[in-house]
Amino acid sequence: MHQYALIYIISLVTNVVAGGVGALFLFFTAYDNIVARAFGRIPIGLVWWSLAIFLAIFAPTAELSLLAFQISMFGFFFVGLFFFDFGTHFVESCAPVSYAPQRRRAYAIAAIFSLFLLSDIFLKTDFVLANVSPKLWFPYWPDRGIFFEVFLFIFVLSFHMIYVYLFRIRKQVSALVKKQIDFIFWTTLIPVIGGTSQFLMWYGVPLIPLGGFSIPVYLFGLIYNITRFHLFNVKVITAELSTITIWMVMLARVLISKDQPEFFLNLGILLLTLFFGLLTIRSVITEVKQKDSLEQVTKELDHANKNLADLNSNLE
Secondary structure, eight states: OOHHHHHHHHHHHHHHHHHHHHHHHHHHHTSSOHHHHHHHHHHHHHHHHHHHHHHHHTOSSHHHHHHHHHHHHHHHHHHHHHHHHHHHHHHHHHSSOOOHHHHHHHHHHHHHHHHHHHHHHHHOOOSSEEEEEEETTEEEEEEEOTTHHHHHHHHHHHHHHHHHHHHHSGGGSOHHHHHHHHHHHHHHHHHHHHHHGGGGGGGTOOOOOGGGGGHHHHHHHHHHHHHHHOSSOHHHHHHHHHHHHHHHHHHHHHHTOSSHHHHHHHHHHHHHHHHHHHHHHHHHHHHHHHHHHHHHHHHHHHHHHHHHHHHHHHHO
């Protein structure tokens, strides 16, 4: 395999690992936060996209390669949809606005896109992807369908619209939210530019798509944003990060086991750490919920006591 193709494949593996960690991280973080849940779908799309392309490159036949590339396009397009969903919910959490109609239109466009792709897969219509052929350093690479540029434009537009929405409210929010907006912008703009750079090969531009290595910027920027600027609950996040780190270490021990007894021993320890790790995260989440409820009750009691004191003063 050509060294340039190998570099690209390494970037795909990097995206799968980074996206997988990000998805797992946000899956636990988003226990009761609609913004976090929306953000957590983005790395799922990244993993889908990168993993399907990886499989397409190593497919044994042109037909299977084309199918894998077609499946990858679902992940590609839904990354944009999920980011639009997250961005609108984030803006709504910061300002008295509603983007529900825009989200419904975005879902409708995604449904139409899915129908076009399904038509390509089952009816061979070539709307999004036409076929595969040798290109540059790869034995299989797809040819653009008649509507490919339309969907590429919609993908870029979904990010552009969220950036517009974010900076529209930037002057109205606190300094902390302004920093959150800035980090959301930069930690997504760089991976978007890097990720879309791979489409240069679709137009025969002989450049190594190194932009795939920018995807981890999204993950590290997200973690920094969450922990430094409190985008979500920090206590829950700390428990999750430490637990996930232990899981990854134990998984590495399983993978590098030298013999069968060591493999089963490490596997047993991994299962135990998974079980107790989930219990730990669940207990922290329960504690945070109880604390939030207690703070809410305390605020209501303080408000009631203030009203009662005002009433007594007026009666006197």
